[in-house]
Amino acid sequence: MSKLLLILFSLAALFQNSNNPGISFDNLITRIRDQKISKAEALKEFTKDIASTEDYCFKQKIKNYNSQEWVFPLKGYSVRSIGGKNGSGYVVNGYNFFDGNKHTGHPAHDIFINDRNQDCIDDKTKMPVEVLSISGGIVIGVEKSWEEKSDLRGGRYIWIYDPSSKVLFYYAHNSEVKVNAGDVVKPGDVIAFVGRTGLNAFNKRSPTHLHLMCLRLDNTGIPVPYSIYKELLKMKKK
Ligand SMILES: [Zn+2]
Structure with missing residues (x-):
């Protein structure tokens, strides 16, 4: 009897996993990134x-959070660490999500940590810096296996919808x-540690930072670049 129950539970888990849209979304994002799919086909998928x-989020009754509940994405840091002046690091310049790893522009905010010797350890706290999820949502893309010789620009990254x-x-x-x-996340959940992975981020001339991009x-x-600077100013700090 208990064996039968075990089989039933495993089947249920398998079914739930195959039903989780984050898995197929992750697969699509990888194909877009590597330009293994046409733009028209990619948009359809x-x-x-x-x-x-x-x-899925509706059926699983996953909690909605509004932007007043959003959390600043670097633990122990604030808007003072955002690159540029008043968010000037954000440049759209023809960015298109469906261009994948070959995209143009920088519709993003870089948030820098105190790391003069570039070992990804905070010079003040002597600890890695936690990357926190700003919003609630579901993880729809991850890359964990970046290596130094890879031409991946994002390095070890996370997409959350x-x-x-x-x-x-x-x-x-991220390191x-x-x-x-x-995975389902809520505002303030630890999702990564700040790192130097990615084609340019790995270079000595690049100070250690989180690259934060939002598409709405x-x-x-269609996902289009969205500057989240005004919201960043108001986010709760952890
Ligand atoms: Zn950047």
Whole structure:
């Protein structure tokens, strides 16, 4: 009897896993990144994955958080550590999500940590710096296996989709990723440690930082760059 129960439980777990839209979304994001799929086909699949992710979150009764509950993405840091002046590091310059690893522009904010010797350990706390999820949502893409010779620009990265704001959050250059595709996160959850992974981030001339990009679905469902600077100013600090 107990053996039968065990089999039933494993089957249920398998079923739930195959139903988790984060897994197929992660697969799509990797193919877009590596330009293994045409833009038209990618948009079709993207639209489908967004719909099944929203459906999943609704059916699983995953809690919605509004932007007043958002958390600043680096533990122990604040807006003072954002690169540029008043968010001037954010440059769209033709960025298109469907260009993958070959995209143009920098529609993102880089947030720098105190790391003069570039060992990814905070010079003041002597600890790695935790990357926190800004919003609630579901992990729809991760890369954990970046190596020094890779031409991946994002290094070890995380994509999270928040169905309540319709924003995709991208956290790049981490030293270590702590979540998996399909995981549900809430604001303030530890998702990674700040690192130097990625083609340019690995270079000596690049100070250690988190690359934070947000894409918001427009009214046709296409992910377009969205500057989150104004929200960053108001986020809760941990
Ligand atoms: Zn950047």
